[in-house]
Amino acid sequence: GAVVSQHPSWVICKSGTSVKIECRSLDFQATTMFWYRQFPKQSLMLMATSNEGSKATYEQGVEKDKFLINHASLTLSTLTVTSAHPEDSSFYICSAGIVGLYNEQFFGPGTRLTVL
Amino acid sequence: EDKVVQSPLSLVVHEGDTVTLNCSYEVTNFRSLLWYKQEKKAPTFLFMLTSSGIEKKSGRLSSILDKKELFSILNITATQTGDSAVYLCAPTQGGSEKLVFGKGTKLTVNP
Numbered sequence: 001g002a003v004v005s006q007h008p009s010w011v012i013c014k015s016g017t018s019v020k021i022e023c024r025s026l027d028f029q030a031t032t033m034f035w036y037r038q039f040p041k042q043s044l045m046l047m048a049t050s051n052e053g054s055k056a057t058y059e060q061g062v063e064k065d066k067f068l069i070n071h072a073s074l075t076l077s078t079l080t081v082t083s084a085h086p087e088d089s090s091f092y093i094c095s096a097g098i099v100g101l102y103n104e105q106f107f108g109p110g111t112r113l114t115v116l
Numbered sequence: 117e118d119k120v121v122q123s124p125l126s127l128v129v130h131e132g133d134t135v136t137l138n139c140s141y142e143v144t145n146f147r148s149l150l151w152y153k154q155e156k157k158a159p160t161f162l163f164m165l166t167s168s169g170i171e172k173k174s175g176r177l178s179s180i181l182d183k184k185e186l187f188s189i190l191n192i193t194a195t196q197t198g199d200s201a202v203y204l205c206a207p208t209q210g211g212s213e214k215l216v217f218g219k220g221t222k223l224t225v226n227p
Binding site: 093 | 161215219
């Protein structure tokens with residue numbers, strides 16, 4: 001149980017284009033989904049927290065107009081990197097949370113974005 | 117400010133060795149501590165610790181939490197090359213769904 005999928009697993013795009021990444025919880029309903037970014041040899045950095053049906057909460061320093069998050073249902077959240085630039089190249093990981101006493105999170109397999 | 121410190125940052129051992137990875141934390145309203153293993157993809161869940169002094173085991177891996185001293189350790193016995201990965205710890209907090217990750221310990225197990 002507690003499987004999270006991400007699509008695509010990797011994407012290469014030209015500078016200036018937009019890229020959408022999907023995150024789905026396959027066998028449970030996630031009250032909250034999280035989007036992380038990880039640069040090489042660094043730890044996971046939380047970008048934003050999204051709750052179904054409401055606006056995402058962005059971490060300090062993350063541009064909400066550049067990283068659009070839509071959480072349309074309890075099993076789907078999307079991250080759109082708008083007008084991507086080479087510095088946006090990174091590993092993007094989502095996780096789905098089960099809110100409870102201990103707040104477990106389950107991670108998707110990640111999406112490797114390369115912007116040329 | 118919340119803080120999570122993992123040590124060592126990097127560790128190289130030979131197959132068969134036993135390793136101990138450390139995680140100390142300072143977070144408000146602590147609820148639990150999670151350990152993850154990250155190879156080339158996203159982290160995979162290892163353990164969730166909620167109570168002090170109760171060891172959790174899964175095969176050659178075990179972990180324990182000390183809520184008084186604010187740290188946790190992850191032990192791996194009889195290491196194998198497949199244990200090579202970055203090990204991340206993350207405390208969870210009441211009233212917040214966020215995880216605060218440490219920088220991780222990069223473990224390399226050589227044959």
